[in-house]
Amino acid sequence: MSLLELRGASFAYGRGRTVVDDVSFSIDAGESIGLVGESGAGKSTILSLLLGLIAPTSGAVLFDGAPLARRDRGLMRRFRSSVQTVYQDPYSSLDPRQRIDRIVAEPLRSLDIAAGDAARERVGEALASVGLDRDVLRRFPHEFSGGQRQRIAIARAIVCRPKVLLADEPVSALDVTTRIQVIDVLRRLRDETGLALLMVSHDLTSVAALCERTIVLKDGSVVEEGDTGGILTSPATAYARQLVAAIPRLP
Numbered sequence: 700m701s702l703l704e705l706r707g708a709s710f711a712y713g714r715g716r717t718v719v720d721d722v723s724f725s726i727d728a729g730e731s732i733g734l735v736g737e738s739g740a741g742k743s744t745i746l747s748l749l750l751g752l753i754a755p756t757s758g759a760v761l762f763d764g765a766p767l768a769r770r771d772r773g774l775m776r777r778f779r780s781s782v783q784t785v786y787q788d789p790y791s792s793l794d795p796r797q798r799i800d801r802i803v804a805e806p807l808r809s810l811d812i813a814a815g816d817a818a819r820e821r822v823g824e825a826l827a828s829v830g831l832d833r834d835v836l837r838r839f840p841h842e843f844s845g846g847q848r849q850r851i852a853i854a855r856a857i858v859c860r861p862k863v864l865l866a867d868e869p870v871s872a873l874d875v876t877t878r879i880q881v882i883d884v885l886r887r888l889r890d891e892t893g894l895a896l897l898m899v900s901h902d903l904t905s906v907a908a909l910c911e912r913t914i915v916l917k918d919g920s921v922v923e924e925g926d927t928g929g930i931l932t933s934p935a936t937a938y939a940r941q942l943v944a945a946i947p948r949l950p
């Protein structure tokens with residue numbers, strides 16, 4: 700059974716046109732999937748569907764095999780602790796007025812998972828697994844670089860030991876060296892804990908560095924899906940060929 704699945708999902712904002720059109724894919728434990736496509740292809744809308752922030756106009760979102768139902772409080776609680784996110788901009792995603800210990804502990808508080816010493820223990824573990832020491836605990840976000848902030852955001856996302864991490868352009872705002880380091884952190888988490896990853900990106904280079912499977916989205920529809928290596932070496936559609944051709948080559 701898949702952890703998280705879109706089954707024939709479509710979506711339109713208000714009475715507008717369909718921006719996600721009959722999309723199906725699933726995410727299993729330990730898997731990493733890249734969702735790529737140009738601006739406006741529908742990547743963020745798919746993330747919002749997977750997070751239950753919006754409901755599909757037709758089709759379904761399934762978590763642990765069951766359709767997401769906002770009225771089922773038990774299911775939604777399990778869903779919220781099992782599916783977490785990391786966003787693109789590490790500068791705006793961390794509250795500048797809060798210290799790192801409070802920021803990372805936030806999901807434990809809001810989901811009522813742990814408090815006091817138990818929470819401190821979990822925060823320490825989460826920071827260690829992204830390569831940060833306990834000496835960061837009493838500091839504020841402005842004292843950290845973009846890459847360190849993104850590690851802090853990842854620590855916050857994994858503190859409640861989720862099964863799936865949805866990462867929305869998690870390295871796009873970082874320089875190339877820092878990108879590699881953050882991708883290494885994500886890869887290690889996947890390999891060591893079985894965390895499933897969905898990485899949304901307009902950039903196939905970052906996806907290729909992390910994801911074994913890639914889904915190519917164009918105008919709200921999946922136009923190609925398969926092994927990332929295969930898509931890079933022999934893209935089947937003109938659109939995927941264009942995305943591959945846009946990858947910067949080293950001289």
Ligand SMILES: Nc1ncnc2c1ncn2[C@@H]1O[C@H](COP(=O)(O)OP(=O)(O)OP(=O)(O)O)[C@@H](O)[C@H]1O
Nearest residue numbers: 712715718736737738739740741742743744745901
């Ligand atoms: N709140 C909204 N109201 C109306 N239309 C929207 C809204 N959000 C997105 N859209 C439209 O839905 C389509 C898909 O947008 P979406 O943001 O999902 O694409 P994307 O692939 O994530 O793009 P980007 O890479 O630029 O973030 C676009 O045509 C966009 O203009």
